[in-house]
Amino acid sequence: MTVEEQPRFRIGDFRDSVRAKYVAVARSPDDRFHFHNGRALAGLLGYEDDLVVKLPRVAVESFCGVGNPLGEITLGSGAAVLDVGCGAGMDALIAAREVGDGGRVAGVDLTPEMVEAARAAADEAGAAHVTFEVGQAEELPFGDASFDVVISNAVINLVPDKQRMFEEMARVLRPGGVLSVADIVLAREAPRSVRDLIYRWTSCVVGGTVEPQLRSLADVAGFDEVEVVSSQDVFDGARGEENADFYGALGVTMKAIL
8 A cells, every 4th residue: 555545634533543452462472573562672661670570561571661660659648649551551560569558550442352451461460450441542531630640652653632632631630749741752843644544653753742742731731840851762673663764753751740
């Protein structure tokens, strides 16, 4: 199929395409994708190996992050944490260990197969205080002021209405709550002609933001103390490396306070 014949952006088709990509990651994590995944990626992003090896294999194999949002914050015992775009649940299960049985962790993901994998991982880990639901980042299925901490890892780039996502994350956070998100930041934004092609979004690059835009999304949603705390090249050696290099794509972790 030529570029001219590729499907153009329509929200329903786009979500179907994202689901299909992450169904493949959930079912065949050993395949080669445009991005890194699994335990090797966790090591690259600074997750402690002693912690990762204790997690259920299904949660680790399908991990597709671009940063370590939990590595930049401290979760208190008993805290309530939401993982937006939880995938197979690796970050959520790490958070569950930190908050203890007196806390709670919820995850939401667009892909039912990922949620199924996350639930299986939670059952295997005996993490009864962790729940997972199918849902959209722009319409979080939780009440106002429900969480102390919201995290997200490699999801903002896959959400067309990014401002709505940030507004929803602010809505479900309690006053004084912490936001920690890892995502793709570009040195230069992809042109509209490229962003209009659905298949380019699932490469996890063209949906990224430039850093001022990422900060602005948080500012407009009502967050304070917005701070970019780390960045690194997360596409080195991946199939999508050339495309990522063209746009200057990096994995960046940003935190803020509501």
